[in-house]
Amino acid sequence: PKKETIYSNRGMTLEEDLNETNQYYLANGLAVIHKKPTPVQIVHVDYKKRSTAVIKEAYFRQASTTDYNGICNSKYIDFEAKETKSPTSFPLKNIHEHQIEHMQNIIKQNGIAFVIIRFSLTEEIFLLEGKRLFEFWDRMKNGGRKSITKKELMIHGHPIELGWAPRIDYLKVIRQLYGF
Amino acid sequence: PKKETIYSNRGMTLEEDLNETNQYYLANGLAVIHKKPTPVQIVHVDYKKRSTAVIKEAYFRQASTTDYNGICNSKYIDFEAKETKSPTSFPLKNIHEHQIEHMQNIIKQNGIAFVIIRFSLTEEIFLLEGKRLFEFWDRMKNGGRKSITKKELMIHGHPIELGWAPRIDYLKVIRQLYGF
Ligand SMILES: [Mg+2]
Ligand SMILES: [Mg+2]
Numbered sequence: 001p002k003k004e005t006i007y008s009n010r011g012m013t014l015e016e017d018l019n020e021t022n023q024y025y026l027a028n029g030l031a032v033i034h035k036k037p038t039p040v041q042i043v044h045v046d047y048k049k050r051s052t053a054v055i056k057e058a059y060f061r062q063a064s065t066t067d068y069n070g071i072c073n074s075k076y077i078d079f080e081a082k083e084t085k086s087p088t089s090f091p092l093k094n095i096h097e098h099q100i101e102h103m104q105n106i107i108k109q110n111g112i113a114f115v116i117i118r119f120s121l122t123e124e125i126f127l128l129e130g131k132r133l134f135e136f137w138d139r140m141k142n143g144g145r146k147s148i149t150k151k152e153l154m155i156h157g158h159p160i161e162l163g164w165a166p167r168i169d170y171l172k173v174i175r176q177l178y179g180f
Numbered sequence: 181p182k183k184e185t186i187y188s189n190r191g192m193t194l195e196e197d198l199n200e201t202n203q204y205y206l207a208n209g210l211a212v213i214h215k216k217p218t219p220v221q222i223v224h225v226d227y228k229k230r231s232t233a234v235i236k237e238a239y240f241r242q243a244s245t246t247d248y249n250g251i252c253n254s255k256y257i258d259f260e261a262k263e264t265k266s267p268t269s270f271p272l273k274n275i276h277e278h279q280i281e282h283m284q285n286i287i288k289q290n291g292i293a294f295v296i297i298r299f300s301l302t303e304e305i306f307l308l309e310g311k312r313l314f315e316f317w318d319r320m321k322n323g324g325r326k327s328i329t330k331k332e333l334m335i336h337g338h339p340i341e342l343g344w345a346p347r348i349d350y351l352k353v354i355r356q357l358y359g360f
């Protein structure tokens with residue numbers, strides 16, 4: 001049956017939608033996938049107050065891995081999620097070299113690595129497998145364009161329609177691709 | 181050949197030793213396992229300074245999962261690491277209920293979950309599989325003792341000798357137990 005309802009993301013960020021999605025997966029016993037906490041370098045903590053320690057000085061650190069990982073049906077799952085305000089292409093400067101290396105290491109261990117990209121202007125969402133992402137990364141490294149066009153994502157990636165529950169059913173795509 | 185060198189941990193914390201171990205695994209292509217960042221709730225950030233955002237008020241949050249996860253040879257790996265100054269037993273108050281639930285969820289997805297316990301006074305280290313930990317947890321819930329004795333860890337857990345590289349070779353134990 002053809003889907004007739006088109007959901008809007010009601011101003012939720014990609015991260016909020018993915019957290020809801022992961023909560024749905026968890027509550028239904030489908031997967032255990034969590035966002036890692038934001039890495040913070042803590043410099044000064046005030047222990048004076050009796051009950052709670054207050055962090056008084058800290059700095060954001062660059063993540064050395066991807067944002068999300070976990071397990072679904074024996075399979076290790078690892079991905080990065082990125083939103084762009086650009087209308088027609090995804091700028092590769094949103095991804096860091098060590099995140100590419102991390103995804104390559106994951107795939108060497110036979111894990112599943114990918115990136116979820118949202119174009120916030122149009123609310124279009126694509127899943128792009130690690131091995132495809134690496135090709136675009138290499139193209140950039142070899143002097144080619146520094147972004148992935150939406151047209152390329154339509155060919156080499158997989159569109160994900162926004163749903164109600166789960167909101168971003170990326171595991172549906174992954175299970176089809178990897179046959180589990 | 182019998183090991184003759186006894187390594188001392190030179191005052192390193194369990195976390196430092198495990199980070200070195202995980203770096204060794206990563207550098208040698210054996211596994212990709214990372215410690216998750218400490219979860220912090222950020223309340224106030226000072227963006228005034230031109231270059232760096234300074235976190236001026238933040239609080240430690242309780243972790244909803246375990247501290248370490250990753251992949252080794254297709255297998256999803258998930259564990260918590262705990263040190264105790266108690267000489268003869270590991271107090272279960274060091275583990276939170278939601279961490280037990282998380283480990284149970286991981287095992288339902290066919291992942292490998294365990295805890296690494298170090299007695300800091302004697303530098304003894306034990307690996308205890310999730311399924312064993314749950315038995316001690318249930319004993320406590322049913323009114324039994326609130327800790328696991330070292331004797332019980334010797335029977336139901338697996339001692340890990342401190343080494344040079346890797347320092348805490350927990351994957352050796354896991355690979356033997358799970359046959360991979
Ligand atoms: Mg990120
Ligand atoms: Mg912890």
